[in-house]
Amino acid sequence: MEGLIRELHQELYSMSVGYLYYRSRKAVEEVTGVLPKIREFAEWFLSGNQFGIGAEDYRGLSATLLGILEDIADAIPRKDRVLLHDAAAYGLMGFLELFLEGEKEDGAEGDLPAES
Amino acid sequence: MGQKETYLRNLETLERHYPGMRDMIEKGRKSLGEEVKVMAEEAYDGTRILRVRTADGECYLSGKREPRGPAREWARTLGNLQENAPVFLMGVGDPAYLEELAGHAGRRLVIVVYEPSLRILLDFLERHEIGGWMGRHTIVFCSGEIEGMSWGYMRSIIGRLVSYGTLPLTRFFVLQNYDVLFPEETLAFVKACNETAVNEMVQFNTLHRFEGVYVKNLFANSRHLCSCYKTTQLPSVIPQDIPGIVVAAGPSLNRNIGDLRDAKGRALIIAVDTAIKPLLNAGVEPDMYVIVDAKKPLSLVEDERARDIPLVTTVDAASEVLDYHRGMKFFANEGVWFVDRLFARRDKEAGTAMEGGSVATAAFTLLYKIGIQRVILVGQDLAFTGNRSHADGTFEERMPEEDTSRFLMVEGNVEEKVPTRGDFQIYLNWYNSYIKGCQEHDPDFRVINATEGGAKIQNTEVMTLRDAIRKECGKTVDIQACLGRLRPLFEGEDREWAIGELKKIPDSCGELQGEAEEAAALYRKLGAVCGKPTMSRKAYLGVLKKLRRQVGKVERHEMYQLANQSLNAARYIIQNEQLLTYDSVQEEGMEIARKGALYMESVARCAGIFQEYARQVFDGWEPGE
Incomplete structure (x- = not known):
């Protein structure tokens, strides 16, 4: 899962750079292109609390992720790039960083939650 | 302050800067249609954001999680804008863009805001006090839904502000999602900006291509x-x-x-x-x-x-x-x-x-x-x-x-x-x-x-x-x-008169040469005044006054137009740099003097060359019947 998270984060980052700095209007196509990865990540996360965190925290994080997914699903058919970029760059990317930050701080892969 | 007070105060500000605008906006407000529906929501940090529905789609204009984030990044990419740089902004539905621009720019800018929907513009005017920004910058608000602000009006504004010289300083920006909500207006805006820029470039390049033969043709064909x-x-x-x-x-x-x-x-x-x-x-x-x-x-x-x-x-x-x-x-x-x-x-x-x-x-x-x-x-x-x-x-x-x-x-x-x-x-x-x-x-x-x-x-x-x-x-x-x-x-x-006038061209070129040399000398004098450790204000103003008169004489001279066209690239450099700002009047004066002297010396040289060529064409010229 670590590889997928890293790839997905990188792809969303590229999309966001295009949106913010190059005025790209391709966010819908770009996020649509990574939807299978988003789905795989979401299924993995929502399949159960496997991360050693409290049930309350897990429920909160799950609700956050569902909110992000809902916005992405809402934005794509309406070609709403503002909502889509917001959900992907300021929502999902931050969420993915929860799983990458530990590695950044400690340089230890073991900080990533173990795959189920 | 309530929405109504803010709105009225903004109308007063606009009226002060653009007499008649209050009535134009009010007239538009009273005949607003239902084509655009503006729905306000709260972002996660409490910021008011808009979701807009038009016949072409329904979209947010700001994000829920980081409503100001994209505008902040955009402002960062603008870099250091020059004094009086024109910035064309399509859309005010995400007010953060104008706030970033007008609120944080260190220099005076010329900002043209084009908002296709009057409903969105009104929503903005009801909630954002513009008096402070209007004092610091020149801001023009336009909306296609206001009578008298048709595309012809918008084009004339773009045409007045964008020239080949100011093109590198000019910024155009269309807020994200406006192309989804207002596709026709967005296309028209982009086309108008693009055409103006292309026309300016074509005009410059045409002049540049022909400047070497322009006067030769003109005199010979005369x-x-x-x-x-x-x-x-x-x-x-x-x-x-x-x-x-x-x-x-x-x-x-x-x-x-x-x-x-x-x-x-x-x-x-x-x-x-x-x-x-x-x-x-x-x-x-x-x-x-x-x-x-x-x-x-x-x-x-x-x-x-x-x-x-x-x-x-x-x-x-x-x-x-x-x-x-x-x-x-x-x-x-x-x-x-x-x-x-x-x-x-x-x-x-x-x-x-x-x-x-x-x-x-x-x-x-x-x-x-x-x-x-x-x-x-x-x-x-x-x-x-x-x-x-x-x-x-x-x-x-x-x-x-x-x-x-x-x-x-x-x-x-x-x-x-x-x-x-x-x-x-x-x-x-x-x-x-x-x-x-x-x-x-x-x-x-x-x-x-x-x-x-x-x-x-x-x-x-x-x-x-x-x-x-x-x-x-x-x-x-x-x-x-x-x-x-x-x-x-x-x-x-009439024919005899026309021949006589044409035969005066060599002398006229000589006259321009003299006037331009005099202007160059005054520019050099200005440089000397500004270059002194303690600049004399009286001397500075005195030279400036003489310069204004002398430059006016040069610029009104019939042959100056030909020199000006032939010095296309030099004119571009001067136009391009005219918006630059300097740390002191003294420094600015020295720069004006340096460029002015160089330009007037070039005009004088041009006029000398024209005179030589005009002599070849007109001395001894005896037109047949």
Whole structure:
């Protein structure tokens, strides 16, 4: 899962750079292109609390992720790039960083939650 | 402060800056339709954000999680904007963009906000106090839904603010999602900005291309003015109930050039210079032909049969062609000061310049201005029909095929799509808008595109040339007999006066040289005053006053216009840097002095060269009858 998270984060980052700095209007196509990865990540996360965190925290994080997914699903058919970029760059990317930050701080892969 | 108070205070601010704007906005507010629905929501941090529904879609204009994030990043990418830099912003539905721009820019900017929806603009004005920003910057608010702020108005603002010199400092930005919610308005905005920028670049590059030959042509061709005719004389002798035919030299002319024989004596046939040889070789003698190109090679028209065909031209066209030509020469006003002054003695009618930028568009506007109601276009491909640029027999006997695989494709007249290039597309856009304007002004004006190939021109009727001649060319006419009724513009005393004025040109150039040298000396003096450790305010203001008077004298001089055109690149550098700011008046004064002296020295040098050339042209010149 670590590889997928890293790839997905990188792809969303590229999309966001295009949106913010190059005025790209391709966010819908770009996020649509990574939807299978988003789905795989979401299924993995929502399949159960496997991360050693409290049930309350897990429920909160799950609700956050569902909110992000809902916005992405809402934005794509309406070609709403503002909502889509917001959900992907300021929502999902931050969420993915929860799983990458530990590695950044400690340089230890073991900080990533173990795959189920 | 409540919404109503904020709104009223903003209206007062706008009224103070733009008298009449309060009523315009209020009038628009009272007749607001239901086409745009604005729904306010709260972002996660409590910021008010908008979700907007139009006939074209429904979208957010700010994000829920980081409503200010994109605007902040955008402002960062703008870098250090120069003082008075024009910034065009389409959309105020995410107010963070204008806030970032107007609130945080360190320098005074000229901000033009175009908001297609008045409802969104009102929502903004009800919640954001603009008084502070309007004090720090020049801000113009426009909305297509306010009466009097049509696209013509918007275009005029863009045209006034964007020049070749300010182009590198100008910023254009369309807020994300406006293209989804307001696709037509967004396209129109982008097109208006793009066209202005392209026109500025084309104008600069054209001047740059021709600046080396401009004055040479102008002086040499001026000799023809004393026996010339003016295009404004044509409506008095050309019947307006016959069709006019513009014969351009596009590749499709190969397909129907022979058909033109049937139009002779049944229409006013005007050819472009490049089409003259193929036409004569096909047995078609046009009634007139046009040349405007300052570098047109003589070889393109060098044919004994072409020498006496009446010529419509400009005073800066290739002088070799005008010298070679023997027949009637028709000129139009082109804004050359000394030429227009000569014309004004006999003809007060101005605004008769040919337009559009190409020789064919010049011929087209001439026909329209003569008052002809039906114009037939032939060989006006504006595209590479059959992958060729021109008709056979123009630049080469058989024009070669070119690789057009990477060319821009546009809708075709006959084929579905045809390849074209940038300059052709500019002319195509010009035709599209010019014909529309002509037809708005005169609904009976018709354009028949009998170019059997090429790009599709809007608002034209497409038919074969054979059909067009059969349907439209029913009446016979002897154009040469019509033109024979005209008298030259200058005769008798007027002619003597015009010759006398032209012979004064060398002295006039010398006069400009003296005035420019005097201005350069004053600039150097200004530099010396500013360069002193303690600058004397009195001395500074004194030199400035003298400079203003002297520069005014230079700039009003008839020959200055020619020097200014010939110093295109130098003018660009000065225009480009005029918005730069300096740390002190002293520093700024020294920079003004340095550039001013350099420029005036260049003007003086130019005038000296002009004088030398003018002497060669006019000393000992004895015009024949």
